Amino acid sequence: MAATTTRFTLPLMAAAMLQFAPLAPPAQAGAPQVRSQAPGYYRMMLGDFEITVLSDGTHAFPIDTVMNNITPAQIGRGLDDAGLAQPLQGSINAFLINTGSRLILVDAGAGALYGDCCGKLLEHLRAAGYKPEQVDTVLLTHLHKDHAGGVMRQGAAAFPNAVLRMAQGEAHYWLSASAQAAAPEFLRSFFDSARAAVAPYQAAGRFQPYAAFGQLEPGVRALPAPGHTPGHAAYLVESRGRQLLVWGDIVHVAPLQFPHPEATVKYDSDAADAQRQRRALLDMAASQRMVVGAAHIAFPGLGRIGAPGGASPGYRWLPVNYEGAPGAD
Ligand SMILES: [Zn+2]
Incomplete structure (x- = not known):
């Protein structure tokens, strides 16, 4: 009878098939590798302020020559x-x-000045839910290409409603023909880039370097941090007692300059001042448990500083803990 035959033969057939079954499920052949990241933004709350870190990209940093x-x-x-x-x-x-x-x-990333690796800030700003037209103020830590290049897009202001601000001394240096003539050869093109970046804002009456450090916006103070460039600034952001120190180019290569804060880069305009500022800001951030926003530490470049001591002879970078849904901290 059919039912009886089925009951006894199916388990036997299954056992026989198992002997020939592959150990792993068959692969879906040839799915192409994608080789890109999710849009580069990272959010955290700082008191009442929302902080969104925007990646402009990454590039090979030539440690040996720099x-x-x-x-x-x-x-x-x-x-x-x-x-x-x-x-x-x-x-x-x-x-x-x-x-x-x-x-x-x-800071605004490199724009078109570093090639295809970078210049992704506007794309990531939009992915983060904002539009360039909404930006009220762009504050630059300094006028190097990878911080200022992105204020410009195809010769126009990338942030058409924003005021562009940096320390007066920084603007004075990079917009000076005599400073350009006196600068080392490898820095000459930086002056041209700085001039081009600020030009659309100058033309629109929205180029406003500040003569005095201190409070620029509610909750945002500019601190002098000269050395990497003559008018390099850091920005201290504060809300409800929480502090974020956006320190620009105080550290370029974390695994080298935390253990060796004396290490400098050839782009520093005054190496001794750069060393002094690095130690001063490292100590300030460590002692006051500030969150640091670092331009060149691995994205999102947010962390606290561990001071030398105990088993660690050098400073340490303590990355913030990832939060899927940033809440008030
Ligand atoms: Zn720089």
């Missing part, structure tokens, strides 16, 4: 201790601050 006051052995050891090797990708990060009434962007 870093000074550090030995090849120290470079090798520092990278090895961090599980890294050359060529090392360096991040370019910018920081969007929504105070609730003002939208402030600190």
Whole structure:
């Protein structure tokens, strides 16, 4: 009878088939690798302020040709201790601050000046839910290409309603023909880039360098941090007692300059001042438990500073903990 036959033969057939079954399920052949990241933005709350870090991209940082006051052995050891090797990708990060009434962007990435690696800030700003037209103020830490290039897009202001601000001394230096003539050859094109970046804002009457450091916006203060460039500034953002120090180019390569804060880069306009400022801001951020927003530490470049002591002879970078739904901290 059919029912009886089925009952006894199916288990036997299944057992026989199992002997020939593959151990893993068959692969879906040839799914192409995608090789890109999610849109580069990262959000955190700082008191009442919403902070959105915007990645402009990453690029190969030429450690051997750029870093000074550090030995090849120290470079090798520092990278090895961090599980890294050359060529090392360096991040370019910018920081969007929504105070609730003002939208402030600190630094703007490289724009078109670094090639295809970078210039992704506007795309990531839109992905983060904002429009360039909404930005009220762009504050620059300094006028190097990878911070200022992104204020311009195809010769026009990338942030058409924003006021562009940086320290007066910074603007004075990079817009000066005599400073350009006196600068080392490798820096000459930086002056042309700085001039081009600010031009649309000058033409529109929205180029407003500040003569005095201190409070620029509610909850945002400019601090002098000269050395990397003559008018380099850091921005201290504060809401409900929480502090974020957006420090620009105080540290370029975290695994080297935290253990060796004396290490400088050839782009520093005054290496001794750059060393002094790095130590001062590291100590300030460590002692006051500030969150640091770093332009070139691995995206999102948000962390606190561990001071030297105990088992650690050097400073340490303590990345913020990822939060899926940033709430009030
Ligand atoms: Zn720089």
